[in-house]
Amino acid sequence: RAKRSGGRTYRYYAKDWNAYAHDRVVLAAQLRRAISNDELVLYYQPQIDLRCNKVVGLEALVRWIHADEGLVSPVRFIPMAEETGLIEPLGEWVMKKACQQAADWWQQGIEFGRVAVNVSGVQIERSDMVAQVSRFLESSGLPAECLELEITESFLMTHIEAAADLLAGLKHLGVQLAMDDFGTGYSSLAYLKGLDFHTLKIDKSFLEGVPQQGSDAEILRTVVALGRSLGFKILAEGVETEQQRSFLMDSQCNYAQGYYFSPPVPAQAVPELIRKFAAVEA
Ligand code: C2E
Ligand code: MG
Ligand code: MG
Ligand code: MG
Numbered sequence: 001r002a003k004r005s006g007g008r009t010y011r012y013y014a015k016d017w018n019a020y021a022h023d024r025v026v027l028a029a030q031l032r033r034a035i036s037n038d039e040l041v042l043y044y045q046p047q048i049d050l051r052c053n054k055v056v057g058l059e060a061l062v063r064w065i066h067a068d069e070g071l072v073s074p075v076r077f078i079p080m081a082e083e084t085g086l087i088e089p090l091g092e093w094v095m096k097k098a099c100q101q102a103a104d105w106w107q108q109g110i111e112f113g114r115v116a117v118n119v120s121g122v123q124i125e126r127s128d129m130v131a132q133v134s135r136f137l138e139s140s141g142l143p144a145e146c147l148e149l150e151i152t153e154s155f156l157m158t159h160i161e162a163a164a165d166l167l168a169g170l171k172h173l174g175v176q177l178a179m180d181d182f183g184t185g186y187s188s189l190a191y192l193k194g195l196d197f198h199t200l201k202i203d204k205s206f207l208e209g210v211p212q213q214g215s216d217a218e219i220l221r222t223v224v225a226l227g228r229s230l231g232f233k234i235l236a237e238g239v240e241t242e243q244q245r246s247f248l249m250d251s252q253c254n255y256a257q258g259y260y261f262s263p264p265v266p267a268q269a270v271p272e273l274i275r276k277f278a279a280v281e282a
Contacts, residue, residue: 031080031090032086032089040064040065041064043060043061043264043266044058044060045257047255048261050249054111054278055277056113056255057148058113058270059116059257060118082120082122087122091127092127098117099140100140101267106141106142110270112146118150118180121154124155129169130170133175144173145174147175147176148175148176151179153179153182153185154181156187163195167197176199178197178200179195181201182202184203198233199235200223200232200233201235202253204236207220207239207258210244220247224248224252225251225252235253235254237257238259
């Protein structure tokens with residue numbers, strides 16, 4: 001009986017694996033087409049200065065407008081894009097689009113602060129990021145200081161040497177740098193002191209137990225204080241409640257981003273959103 005159920009388990013596993021592999025091959029082919037056919041779209045999520053309640057940045061988050069499945073989350077296709085090399089054309093599309101859009105807003109006098117673009121480690125390893133960024137800044141006319149690149153802590157920690165050169169090159173262009181998902185990569189803050197980052201984005205998992213769980217709250221307060229003492233601006237990701245907002249404010253956190261303020265929205269909704277925040281007193 002054990003053998004039979006073992007066999008069954010194997011068959012189910014094999015079947016699921018085939019479906020999974022097939023799904024990925026099909027998905028990769030479709031994504032390749034989607035990139036060249038402009039079937040991707042950027043949503044923007046505001047980053048808020050906790051003291052004045054103004055928008056200081058917009059994070060560009062890619063979605064795929066899929067014929068059968070509607071808007072597909074990047075969680076579903078970024079890892080596959082990284083494995084297949086599609087992250088290069090995808091990353092280039094995102095960078096170009098975000099720079100063009102931000103340059104449009106900039107020309108219209110819309111005060112969005114910075115547009116923040118997520119950059120994958122694989123993309124950094126494979127393409128000449130500095131040349132690419134420089135090209136898109138020039139073709140769009142976006143001032144370099146209006147662009148921020150988000151690089152994950154886990155990539156930085158595993159590629160510390162390559163990263164240092166890249167960061168210097170990007171810094172030289174005048175773009176800002178943010179460390180994304182901070183707290184998930186097990187680095188020590190003291191080690192980060194030498195890296196030229198403007199912002200540390202504390203991963204949203206740290207906020208989940210705040211303020212109910214004392215230990216989470218204590219960790220968050222400590223990270224904010226230490227990060228600030230090292231000269232970083234601190235942004236908390238995944239703020240969903242008023243209690244979290246006021247806790248962060250009391251903890252001297254600089255910026256926040258999350259559904260409490262706004263979900264990611266399409267580009268056309270951005271100007272109105274910025275006006276709305278500007279009109280409300282903190
Ligand atoms: P991320 O860079 O950490 O982006 C934040 C994610 O948290 C976004 O998910 C955002 O929609 C979500 N989020 C925002 N506020 C809240 C909140 O209050 N609660 C919760 N639970 N979640 C919130 P999204 O858009 O699905 O993106 C997921 C990840 O995909 C991003 O994580 C980023 O790592 C990656 N990604 C998105 N766009 C790009 C891109 O253009 N290039 C690359 N390389 N990666 C991207
Ligand atoms: Mg990000
Ligand atoms: Mg993040
Ligand atoms: Mg994240």
